[in-house]
Amino acid sequence: MTMDPLVLMTDVEQSTEALLREAEGWDPSVVAEPSGLPGWTVGHVLTHLARNAEAYTNLLVWARTGVETPAYANPAAREEGIEAGCRRPLAEQLGDLRAAHDRFADAAAAMPAAAWAAHLPPIGQSAAGVPWARLREVEVHRVDLDRGYTPADWTDAFALRLLREIVAAAPEGSPALTLRPLGLEHPLQLGEGDGPAVSGPTKSLAAWLAGRAGGADLTVSPDGELPLIPRWK
Incomplete structure (x- = not known):
């Protein structure tokens, strides 16, 4: 965008x-x-x-x-x-x-x-x-x-920019995560240190991090539950 x-x-x-x-x-x-x-x-x-x-x-x-x-x-x-x-x-x-x-x-x-x-x-x-x-x-x-x-109605450009903004502004103490939006060549790093990778559609990742979706269509590697994250905004 x-x-x-x-x-x-x-x-x-x-x-x-x-x-x-x-x-x-x-x-x-x-x-x-x-x-x-x-x-x-x-x-x-x-x-x-x-x-x-x-x-x-x-x-x-x-x-x-x-x-x-x-x-x-x-x-x-x-x-x-x-x-x-x-x-x-x-x-x-x-x-x-x-x-x-x-x-x-x-x-x-x-x-x-x-x-x-x-x-x-x-x-x-x-x-x-x-x-x-x-x-x-x-x-x-x-x-x-x-x-x-719903977040599914967001444009891809809006969702990607929102996702990047949330990651950049993540508060201290946020869990370490590697975010892998589908179709994006380079992953995004949330927090510091090693952590699980969370993959899925950009809109779903942005909505989950923004607290506007539960992340049902996201996957965690290694297998596990989605981590709890501080509520955005």
Whole structure:
């Protein structure tokens, strides 16, 4: 998957529009139903996606103007915003998500080429990483909504990039594993030291490491159970 932020913005647009089209056909009562995330309803996930779009809009404004604009006003604002909006009617939530996405897209369109290189301390990288971060949020949380969209629906490019990101950001103490995605010439190493090899489709490996699938179609060599891994995100 390319690092070109404008190309990634096209992916963000397509993923968001697909989610909104799907959600327009849901029963309004769905907002109170459990999502795939412990303790969160569908309404929690939808509200989070809207507030996350606004958070990333703030970071793009920071990169473009040089004026420090935190993603959230304070450490508690993220959770407070989700709780404040999660019980709203479905139509209101979808309108909010669409409007927040549009503001994010407008902020990206307003970025001069040089601004994409601006370093953003909250994400530890340049602004060029923001479109990928937003795409990751939308695609992973579409799965968390538990309304029929699964990791099998991810593109191969998205799954591979997500897999590589999870491996690169693995916390200290992660079990040593050699990951062998089918069709990928070079394995990926998780953790330090020797450990079993886990093989399977890239989408399945990414979903398992992200805590969005049980890994039923993965194989372990030498034979054994899949190891327990820290929950990602």
